[in-house]
Amino acid sequence: MSTTRGYPRWVDHTSLSGTRARAFYGALFGWTFTADDDSIALAGGLPVCGIAEIDSDLVGFPSFWHPYFAIDSLADLALHPPSDGEVVWGPGEYGDGLAQVVSIRDPSGASFSLWEPGTLPGFAAGGDNTPIWFELVTPHTAAVAAFYCELFDCIPSGLGTEESPYRVFTRPDAGPFAGAVAADVDPYWRVYFRADDLESAVLQAESLGGRRESDITDLPLGRSILLRDPLGALFGLLQPIDAPRDASTSAPERSAASPGIDNDNAGYPTTLSL
Structure with missing residues (x-):
């Protein structure tokens, strides 16, 4: 961490x-x-x-x-x-x-x-089932970027493909720490937990009363899905690129996205709200 x-x-x-x-x-x-x-x-x-x-x-x-x-x-x-x-x-x-x-x-x-x-530095990171990525959902990714860059001394940058661009907040001394997705909803932050076997984790969540809120989507960091728990809270699962993948699933080619591309929802439903 x-x-x-x-x-x-x-x-x-x-x-x-x-x-x-x-x-x-x-x-x-x-x-x-x-x-x-x-x-x-x-x-x-x-x-x-x-x-x-x-x-x-x-x-x-x-x-x-x-x-x-x-x-x-x-x-x-x-x-x-x-x-x-x-x-x-x-x-x-x-x-x-x-x-x-x-x-x-x-x-x-x-x-x-x-x-x-204080006595708790923060969460343990790096293992399966731990927080791995944080994502801002807002209609105004460009407008709000200046606020976070001033607060955290970071810079916004683009990742992904031309069809599915993705914005990240990056510290020059330590790399990316959060993403931003454009969607026409009330703005909110969401968290992803690491799942080295994404399909099995989704099936387990559904068997426990969770439900899918998106299809499995390829992000620049790996394969992900959005779910709701039985209480209604939205969260994500992310299988990072360095985790084992199903042999039948190939990773898409990735390139730096143009900051001028307006479609910034990374493939997620643009009406999904907290």
Whole structure:
């Protein structure tokens, strides 16, 4: 897991039923959980995400995954805030001293948080069933890029093919850390978890009550699919290019995409919302 500013540090799932969320993701990914009401999911004994439960009075509140990105100092951020966007909560403590966080809404309306580590540096990365990629979905990829580049000292770049371009946020000192997809929906961030056997993972998710929200799609990073869990939260599975592939499936040729190409939805449904 990188400590570079802007890199994903944490992600959590919020719903009306932590019990149902733990049951689904525990069976799908083999995670175990700490005993707290707002528990930490563990993969191989290492932390990968949080599972939070909101008040049962909020019936109809949508379930969702929420990302946290690295920040060196929230105090420095207060002195030098980004020129656009707004703070919607914080700064405040996450868990019992795990981190200091602040929640932000970007200029397009997508919400995310910043993570200054306390006792928890962030999630364990690199293994199967762990967070592997984060993606902004917004109608305004070009307009919002300046906000993230100022906040995280990054640059936007294009990957993929002319038929299916894809935009990424990249740090010159550490490489890409998140993607951006153009879609005519209310803006939001989504998370992908690594699945070295994508087809088997999809079948397992469906057997547990999940449902497909897209076909399997080729991204510059690998093969992916979007799903909803039984509580309605949207998430993705990603089989990276370096993972084993079905011999009958060949990888598409890839080239640098032109920044001027307007079709920026990477092959996903343009009406899919959180």
